[in-house]
Amino acid sequence: MSDITLNSVQSLLLALLILWVGARLLSNIKTLSKYHIPSPIIGGILMSLITMALHYSDINITFDLPLKDTLMLMFFASVGLSADLRLLKHGGSALVSFLFCAALFIVFQDILGVTLSSLLNLDPLLGLMAGSITLSGGHGTGAAWASVYNEQLHIPDALEIAMACATFGLVAGGVFGGPLGTRLVERYRLTPSIKQNPHVHTTNANHKSYAGLSNISSYLIAVVVLLLCAVLSGHIHQAIQSSGIHALTLVPNFVYAIVLGIIIGHVPTVRHKLDTIRFEVDKSANLSLGLFLAMALMDLKLWNLFDLALPLLIILVAQLMLTIGFVYWITFRVMGKSYDAAVLAAGHVGFGMGATPTAMMNLKAITGSYGPSPQAYFIVPLVGAFFIDIINLIVIQGYIAFLT
Known part of the structure; x- marks a missing residue:
């Protein structure tokens, strides 16, 4: 058996x-x-297949990945920074209803x-891992969560x-999301309530693109803010782990990154600055996530x-059968059995x-064929990109506490 070790620089380059x-x-x-398979997943799985082939050829590759956790925390800090709790009041009852469906579904x-x-x-x-943690x-x-499973719950291969x-x-x-939405639209003969260009509403208010303002200075500010949140959340996690507070020992470090991002992002002066460099923050966060996933998959x-x-x-x-049944019989009906409800149902299958x-x-698949749904384009990214993560965290923590 031959062993090949790549140092931190070589691993980053890979x-x-x-x-x-x-x-x-x-x-x-x-x-x-x-x-819509993410490029880090494509490249990472390909690399993991290569390492598996080398393993069966009696060659093992070891990677030095000191930046992996920091990159992960930078991404989750961006989730908190992108959260604008003021948007809750604009969603109305439809947002609350859809959030209720999403939360109930996770349970x-x-x-x-x-x-x-x-x-x-x-x-x-492992049922949680094959449940809301990954799905x-x-x-x-x-x-x-895999690091928590390995290090604290002592479950291998997480x-x-x-x-x-x-x-x-x-x-x-x-x-399955698009076909389900299509079936609902055609079976109930649903039509959009308004007639306008569907692409107008494809950008969530939380995720505005300011590409025109993109420059080196803005990217530096974005990276510094994300890195600051990542470093501070890491120290907070270590301090809490050392404190011996049993109720918090299983809280993963990325939770503190999200919370810290929310707190910092709602300081008025910081919020104003973040709004002007949203494009750079999103790009930096996406690169952090991409590198984190690439490092995780290659290992x-x-x-x-x-x-x-x-x-x-x-x-x-x-789980797939549950998702289709839940969305068809519950989400669609709770949301009013309208055209918007059908589009929301397709989105719910997606996330x-x-x-x-x-x-x-x-x-996009549904609205491109049948017409616009501004309500769905507002609610789905708002719930799917932020609120569902918080609810998911609470539910997972509850299940782990019960099972352990």
């Missing part, structure tokens, strides 16, 4: 290469772009995951499981997953199984 390869494959393979998602894991003789905590949470949340579940959910959410040991492949597939297929970009892709 992660950047993974992002570039993933972006090239995404732009050249229509199937990947059709289902059922985890009940199903935990129950099936127990029936399949797996650790019930409603996505790759970033799954990778973040990262491999998280990436497998999140990738399945991402693809499934894109494949996967896929060969450890083979024994869990069939049980995980059973759980994930059951309930995959991620917010998948949800927006589903919205």
Whole structure:
């Protein structure tokens, strides 16, 4: 058995290469772009397959990744910084109703995951990983919780499981969301309440693009703010871990990054400055997430997953059936069985199984064929990009506390 060790600089260069390869494959393979598979996932999975092939050729590669956690915290800090709680009052009852559906769905998602894991003789905590952690949470949340599973809950191969579940959910959410919304529109003969260009509303008020203001100074400010939140949240996490407060020992470090981002982002002078460099903050956060995922995936040991492949597939297929049934019978009806409700249903499948970009892709597929839905374009990204993460965190913490 030969061992190859890449130092921190070489590992960072490889992660950047993974992002570039993933972006090239995404732009050249229509199937990947059709289902909105993120480029870090494409390149990262390809690299993990290469390392698996080398492993079976008696060659092991070890990576030095000291920046991985910092990059993760920078991304989650951006989630907090992008939150504008003032928008809650503009959403009205529709926002509250959709948020209720999303929260209730997470509860059922985890009940199903935990129950099936127990029936399949797996650790019930794996049901959470094959539930809202990776499906409603996505790759970033799954990778973040994987460290808690490995280090504090002593469950091996958590990262491999998280990436497998999140990738399945991402693809499934894109494949089934659009057809479900289409079926609802056609079965109930629904039509938009207004006639206008649907693309006008595709940008959430939380995520305005200020590309025209992009410059080196703005990028430096964005990176410094994100890095400051990441470093401070890391120190806060370490201090709380050392304090011996049992109720907080299982709170992952990225939670403090989100909370710190919310607090800093709601300081009036900071909010004003962030609004002028929103484009740079989003780009810096996306690069941080991309590098984090690339580093996490290149360090996967896929060969450890083979024994869990069939049980995980059973759980994930059951989760897909739950998602379709819940959205069809509950979300659509709670939201009023209107055209907007059908578009919201398609979006709910997207981020309930995959991620917010998948949800927006589903919205675009429906509105591109049948007409605009400004309400859906406002509510889905607001709930999917921020509020669902907070609710998901609370639900996961509750389940872990109960199961442990």
